[in-house]
Amino acid sequence: xxxxxxxxxxxxxxxxxxxxxxxxxxxxxxxxxxxxxxxxxxxxxxxxxxxxxxxxxxxxxxxxxxxxxxxxxxxxxxxxxxxxxxxxxxxxxxxxxxxxxxxxxxxxxxxxxxxxxxxxxxxxxxxxxxxxxxxxxxxxxxxxxxxxxxxxxxxxxxxxxxxxxxxxxxxxxxxxxxxxxxxxxxxxxxxxxxxxxxxxxxxxxxxxxxxxxxxxxxxxxxxxxxxxxxxxxxxxxxxxxxxxxxxxxxxxxxxxxxxxxxxxxxxxxxxxxxxxxxxxxxxxxxxxxxxxxxxxxxxxxxxxxxxxxxx
Amino acid sequence: xxxxxxxxxxxxxxxxxxxxxxxxxxxxxxxxxxxxxxxxxxxxxxxxxxxxxxxxxxxxxxxxxxxxxxxxxxxxxxxxxxxxxxxxxxxxxxxxxxxxxxxxxxxxxxxxxxxxxxxxxxxxxxxxxxxxxxxxxxxxxxxxxxxxxxxxxxxxxxxxxxxxxxxxxxxxxxxxxxxxxxxxxxxxxxxxxxxxxxxxxxxxxxxxxxxxxxxxxxxxxxxxxxxxxxxxxxxxxxxxxxxxxxxxxxxxxxxxxxxxxxxxxxxxxxxxxxxxxxxxxxxxxxxxxxxxxxxxxxxxxxxxxxxxxxxxxxxxxxxxxxxxxxxxxxxxxxxxxxxxxxxxxxxxxxxxxxxxxxxxxxxxxxxxxxxxxxxxxxxxxxxxxxxxxxxxxxxxxxxxxxxxxxxxxxxxxxxxxxxxxxxxxxxxxxxxxxxxxxxxxxxxx
Amino acid sequence: xxxxxxxxxxxxxxxxxxxxxxxxxxxxxxxxxxxxxxxxxxxxxxxxxxxxxxxxxxxxxxxxxxxxxxxxxxxxxxxxxxxxxxxxxxxxxxxxxxxxxxxxxxxxxxxxxxxxxxxxxxxxxxxxxxxxxxxxxxxxxxxxxxxxxxxxxxxxxxxxxxxxxxxxxxxxxxxxxxxx
Numbered sequence: 001x002x003x004x005x006x007x008x009x010x011x012x013x014x015x016x017x018x019x020x021x022x023x024x025x026x027x028x029x030x031x032x033x034x035x036x037x038x039x040x041x042x043x044x045x046x047x048x049x050x051x052x053x054x055x056x057x058x059x060x061x062x063x064x065x066x067x068x069x070x071x072x073x074x075x076x077x078x079x080x081x082x083x084x085x086x087x088x089x090x091x092x093x094x095x096x097x098x099x100x101x102x103x104x105x106x107x108x109x110x111x112x113x114x115x116x117x118x119x120x121x122x123x124x125x126x127x128x129x130x131x132x133x134x135x136x137x138x139x140x141x142x143x144x145x146x147x148x149x150x151x152x153x154x155x156x157x158x159x160x161x162x163x164x165x166x167x168x169x170x171x172x173x174x175x176x177x178x179x180x181x182x183x184x185x186x187x188x189x190x191x192x193x194x195x196x197x198x199x200x201x202x203x204x205x206x207x208x209x210x211x212x213x214x215x216x217x218x219x220x221x222x223x224x225x226x227x228x229x230x231x232x233x234x235x236x237x238x239x240x241x242x243x244x245x246x247x248x249x250x251x252x253x254x255x256x257x258x259x260x261x262x263x264x265x266x267x268x269x270x271x272x273x274x275x276x277x278x279x280x281x282x283x284x285x286x287x288x289x290x291x292x293x294x295x296x297x298x299x300x301x302x303x304x305x306x307x308x309x310x311x
Numbered sequence: 312x313x314x315x316x317x318x319x320x321x322x323x324x325x326x327x328x329x330x331x332x333x334x335x336x337x338x339x340x341x342x343x344x345x346x347x348x349x350x351x352x353x354x355x356x357x358x359x360x361x362x363x364x365x366x367x368x369x370x371x372x373x374x375x376x377x378x379x380x381x382x383x384x385x386x387x388x389x390x391x392x393x394x395x396x397x398x399x400x401x402x403x404x405x406x407x408x409x410x411x412x413x414x415x416x417x418x419x420x421x422x423x424x425x426x427x428x429x430x431x432x433x434x435x436x437x438x439x440x441x442x443x444x445x446x447x448x449x450x451x452x453x454x455x456x457x458x459x460x461x462x463x464x465x466x467x468x469x470x471x472x473x474x475x476x477x478x479x480x481x482x483x484x485x486x487x488x489x490x491x492x493x494x495x496x497x498x499x500x501x502x503x504x505x506x507x508x509x510x511x512x513x514x515x516x517x518x519x520x521x522x523x524x525x526x527x528x529x530x531x532x533x534x535x536x537x538x539x540x541x542x543x544x545x546x547x548x549x550x551x552x553x554x555x556x557x558x559x560x561x562x563x564x565x566x567x568x569x570x571x572x573x574x575x576x577x578x579x580x581x582x583x584x585x586x587x588x589x590x591x592x593x594x595x596x597x598x599x600x601x602x603x604x605x606x607x608x609x610x611x612x613x614x615x616x617x618x619x620x621x622x623x624x625x626x627x628x629x630x631x632x633x634x635x636x637x638x639x640x641x642x643x644x645x646x647x648x649x650x651x652x653x654x655x656x657x658x659x660x661x662x663x664x665x666x667x668x669x670x671x672x673x674x675x676x677x678x679x680x681x682x683x684x685x686x687x688x689x690x691x692x693x694x695x696x697x698x699x700x701x702x703x704x705x706x707x708x709x710x711x712x713x714x715x716x717x718x719x720x721x722x723x724x725x726x727x728x729x730x731x732x733x734x735x736x737x738x739x740x741x742x743x744x745x746x747x748x749x750x751x752x753x754x755x756x
Numbered sequence: 757x758x759x760x761x762x763x764x765x766x767x768x769x770x771x772x773x774x775x776x777x778x779x780x781x782x783x784x785x786x787x788x789x790x791x792x793x794x795x796x797x798x799x800x801x802x803x804x805x806x807x808x809x810x811x812x813x814x815x816x817x818x819x820x821x822x823x824x825x826x827x828x829x830x831x832x833x834x835x836x837x838x839x840x841x842x843x844x845x846x847x848x849x850x851x852x853x854x855x856x857x858x859x860x861x862x863x864x865x866x867x868x869x870x871x872x873x874x875x876x877x878x879x880x881x882x883x884x885x886x887x888x889x890x891x892x893x894x895x896x897x898x899x900x901x902x903x904x905x906x907x908x909x910x911x912x913x914x915x916x917x918x919x920x921x922x923x924x925x926x927x928x929x930x931x932x933x934x935x936x
Binding site: 089111116117120131133134135166169172198199201 | 528
């Protein structure tokens with residue numbers, strides 16, 4: 001199994017084997033994270049540009065750390081400082097990056113498809129660090145890594161993804177990938193945040209968290225954007241928390257040694273209770289560590305060789 | 312003086328779909344001879360009032376169709392204000408190249424067409440271009456604000472043939488009701504862009520599995536259909552005259568069908584792209600598929616076609632909406648809505664609907680020439696003797712690849728770009744004047 | 757890859773066994789015992805060789821030396837010259853190498869670039885007191901100033917030839933072949 005992609009935009013066109021390759025490579029990368037000297041010469045002389053059009057300290061720092069450990073030069077195109085605010089189009093930004101001979105671009109953008117748009121314009125590799133409501137492949141891969149670390153394999157495992165499914169790129173990418181890996185996925189949320197068209201994912205959906213808890217091997221809470229309440233998508237945090245908030249009592253009903261995931265940042269007391277988030281069942285901090293390892297693996301796979309695409 | 316021979320004339324206004332010869336004099340149809348019978352030279356000379364045949368231009372249309380010039384009830388020519396997208400001249404060139412001899416130019420320019428001076432400007436620019444007949448549509452409300460009505464009577468005197476805030480839906484039902492009442496002074500229909508903005512929200516494509524898959528915000532079908540229902544009821548209550556622009560949902564078709572049964576004065580149009588493309592075709596990195604109303608579901612598409620065939624829906628219209636390459640070369644959500652339609656619409660429908668036997672050529676012409684001409688009280692729409700010689704000689708075998716260079720429009724935002732289409736106009740006359748020949752505009756001498 | 761023709765067999769199973777035994781003895785002898793020694797095999801075939809050395813030394817010294825595995829992919833100096841990057845495997849050194857004498861084990865010593873990468877990788881793991889190199893075959897053609905401390909067999913080769921080490925843990929056979 002070899003890596004044959006120029007970009008990582010979505011999990012749509014990755015096979016289960018390719019996902020496993022990423023996870024396997026990430027395992028080696030994780031070892032590096034625990035060394036006294038966390039620095040590799042692997043990507044010496046390669047350049048990575050981070051373009052975060054949406055705020056995200058966590059994801060950006062994770063990519064930045066990953067790139068630096070691998071020895072690449074990482075440049076932060078801070079949106080505030082670059083010409084983005086002056087109205088430069090993504091197309092012109094792409095041309096600028098091309099002219100700088102950047103090897104890899106990592107982009108997060110509020111528009112679905114922005115990373116694919118960039119990838120079509122650039123010879124450089126592109127990693128999608130989250131595009132609109134569309135995809136967040138690196139988050140999903142780090143979630144898979146975290147699960148695999150606990151389980152060894154995905155077959156026969158039941159994963160609940162709970163919350164604002166409609167607006168969540170994390171839920172989409174997770175559901176797509178977990179299905180490929182052979183896990184059972186159930187999407188759970190109120191009808192306003194889990195409309196029927198989400199059925200396209202081909203996984204089960206439910207409005208009732210409590211009835212789905214028994215037998216769940218992992219439960220993933222999604223971050224709830226507070227402004228959804230003003231848009232009328234849910235009536236109050238109180239009711240949301242009662243129906244969909246993860247607590248220790250709820251998780252105890254799975255009858256299993258269930259792990260609890262969250263892509264962060266947490267709204268403690270809303271989608272997840274504080275004591276659960278800090279409990280032994282929570283793998284939220286591991287997710288952060290694993291995020292760096294998985295992103296190192298992806299960066300290596302994309303630009304480790306001269307060219308990342310086979311002719 | 313023109314003698315058109317051996318054409319297959321499709322003229323639903325006269326109930327003709329037959330071999331025919333036509334004589335054109337002074338910009339009008341002087342004589343029409345149908346069937347296998349040929350005009351004799353003497354008849355030709357006598358009718359045209361000339362002594363020698365060399366004074367008569369002859370065109371042999373063997374194997375070709377002759378249509379009355381197509382009338383497009385919905386184009387955006389962007390002038391004044393956004394001439395980088397299109398202007399009335401380039402839009403007119405695109406129109407005649409696509410087989411359209413009359414167009415209704417929408418009022419959402421900058422400034423919007425809400426005064427008589429602006430209406431006359433549009434009309435005058437159309438005359439200056441000297442190609443298609445450009446009929447201005449004037450705004451319903453001043454500045455498209457959705458509140459105060461425009462001076463509809465004066466606007467009509469300036470040349471407006473209909474009123475519309477197209478580009479924006481009129482959100483206030485009361486404004487719409489009053490507009491329908493007041494427009495009675497003109498006898499012109501109100502063209503309604505049916506869109507409830509609270510339902511449409513920030514959506515960029517039809518809400519459904521395709522939008523969920525692409526992670527694009529969805530516009531529910533109800534954003535259109537609830538407004539169609541509202542406007543139909545208001546037209547019924549006021550006795551006003553309403554025309555529904557760009558119908559794209561099955562629910563809208565059901566409402567219009569019911570309204571017509573109730574005797575409400577309602578008409579409606581369908582855009583070719585809504586008949587040919589669905590939300591499943593939308594590509595994240597090709598904003599040529601971004602259009603408002605958005606591309607419908609497959610099911611909607613079937614009901615739309617059915618509505619056209621059974622007379623619920625009255626006409627086809629392109630909603631020609633040119634945008635610059637730079638504007639469209641953006642991420643899907645940031646690109647403007649609109650499809651460039653005039654030069655590809657007829658060919659695309661011919662290839663996908665006529666050649667696949669889903670619609671007859673006679674019906675196609677009824678929908679795209681006769682019915683719009685009637686609804687908006689325009690000349691044309693038929694080629695009976697005495698009518699203006701707005702004509703399209705159409706070659707059903709002509710194949711052409713749609714390229715950016717080939718388009719007369721300033722814009723290239725069409726999903727048919729780089730695609731091969733079959734069935735194109737090869738000669739177009741407006742008022743007897745040849746304006747397009749062999750796919751090229753006949754330039755002014 | 758074109759199929760190579762075996763030219764001749766350099767070592768058979770017995771030959772390999774004897775070489776490993778000799779190297780094991782030399783390691784203990786040269787270091788005057790087993791104190792402070794750790795073994796690190798370079799993936800892929802250095803790993804079973806290191807395991808065998810570990811077993812030999814356990815046999816005659818009754819000491820089980822700590823054993824680590826090293827994947828040097830991330831340290832290769834030719835990454836930017838190969839088209840598709842090699843798959844990386846886990847490095848597993850579950851003990852500190854600080855102040856230790858590390859016996860680095862590989863199958864074939866050729867240009868010396870693999871060993872160079874392994875030295876870089878090792879130093880990133882800590883600061884050993886000494887690093888020694890044990891190889892089954894030294895075939896010459898060094899491109900870097902690197903030499904082995906323990907050699908199973910020296911084989912003069914031409915650069916067109918290939919040395920193929922087959923070990924039963926990984927391959928279907930137990931032999932060393934010279935291919936052309």
